[in-house]
Amino acid sequence: MSRIAYVDGVYQPIDLPGIQVEDRGYQFADGVYEVCAVHHGQLLDEDAHLARLARSLAELSIPAPMSDGALKIVLRETITRNRVSDGIVYMQITRGVARREHGYASGLKPVLVVTARATDPNRRAAVLEHGISVVTVPDQRWARCDIKSISLLPNVLARQEAVEKGVQEAWQVDTEGLVTEGAATNAWIVDANGVLRTRPADGGILNGIVRQILMSLIGDMDVSFEERAFSVSEALSARECFSTASTLAVFPVVQIDAKKVGDGRPGPISQAIAARYIQHSLIEN
Numbered sequence: 001m002s003r004i005a006y007v008d009g010v011y012q013p014i015d016l017p018g019i020q021v022e023d024r025g026y027q028f029a030d031g032v033y034e035v036c037a038v039h040h041g042q043l044l045d046e047d048a049h050l051a052r053l054a055r056s057l058a059e060l061s062i063p064a065p066m067s068d069g070a071l072k073i074v075l076r077e078t079i080t081r082n083r084v085s086d087g088i089v090y091m092q093i094t095r096g097v098a099r100r101e102h103g104y105a106s107g108l109k110p111v112l113v114v115t116a117r118a119t120d121p122n123r124r125a126a127v128l129e130h131g132i133s134v135v136t137v138p139d140q141r142w143a144r145c146d147i148k149s150i151s152l153l154p155n156v157l158a159r160q161e162a163v164e165k166g167v168q169e170a171w172q173v174d175t176e177g178l179v180t181e182g183a184a185t186n187a188w189i190v191d192a193n194g195v196l197r198t199r200p201a202d203g204g205i206l207n208g209i210v211r212q213i214l215m216s217l218i219g220d221m222d223v224s225f226e227e228r229a230f231s232v233s234e235a236l237s238a239r240e241c242f243s244t245a246s247t248l249a250v251f252p253v254v255q256i257d258a259k260k261v262g263d264g265r266p267g268p269i270s271q272a273i274a275a276r277y278i279q280h281s282l283i284e285n
């Protein structure tokens with residue numbers, strides 16, 4: 001079965017041409033996106049993703065291509081046409097098509113693309129059991145990482161460095177030696193004093209939906225928490241480290257730059273937080 005994409009009003013085989021050469025997303029990465037997890041055919045935390053999408057669009061003065069209600073229908077139709085029960089749905093909105101000039105005219109029609117695909121149903125359990133390894137890389141991005149922009153070249157290069165070093169994620173580090181976030185995940189530690197920490201959501205990171213949900217869930221767990229940045233050396237001497245993203249929720253980090261975190265196995269707080277998040281997903285659906 002060929003995968004189906006929604007491209008600017010049309011459901012079509014994913015390998016058919018559909019995007020115009022002068023789409024500003026293609027030429028300038030002038031657009032935004034969201035990735036939402038699908039569990040048993042339902043979108044997880046859909047409203048939070050749509051709220052962040054609206055914020056990203058507003059920050060870039062790109063009009064929404066359709067109402068949230070209409071977008072929800074397109075997302076569901078794309079999931080159904082691709083027979084995705086467990087996986088992800090990707091939505092991208094670019095500013096529109098215009099003769100190539102850096103400045104943009106008002107009144108451009110934004111272009112929406114939606115794709116969906118299944119993910120390996122066993123990967124979450126494997127990641128929770130064994131954890132992942134990360135490398136640290138300099139953060140080379142702009143000052144508005146809070147916008148979920150499709151301009152992802154530094155993230156791509158960071159992740160590729162991780163892949164080439166045989167690990168799963170790259171944690172980016174700012175000029176002060178503090179971890180910002182992963183290439184496509186937020187970064188957390190349980191520090192040497194047992195305090196759960198993640199960097200405050202400023203322009204230096206994307207305010208992840210899983211990050212936001214976890215912050216609301218840990219209130220009723222017996223964990224002390226601070227929104228405070230941490231250095232690479234604090235991460236190396238932490239009791240536990242983990243990354244979060246909608247794709248798999250919680251990824252325990254067991255090695256940083258080939259050095260073990262704690263005893264080199266996923267820790268109890270990471271596991272408890274992952275379990276709490278899974279419980280939340282079941283209630284959501």
Ligand SMILES: Cc1ncc(COP(=O)(O)O)c(C=O)c1O
Nearest residue numbers: 184185186206208209210245246
């Ligand atoms: C740079 C970056 N940080 C954090 C995240 C995690 O965000 P979320 O929890 O919304 O998936 C992502 C997800 O794609 C990301 O690309």
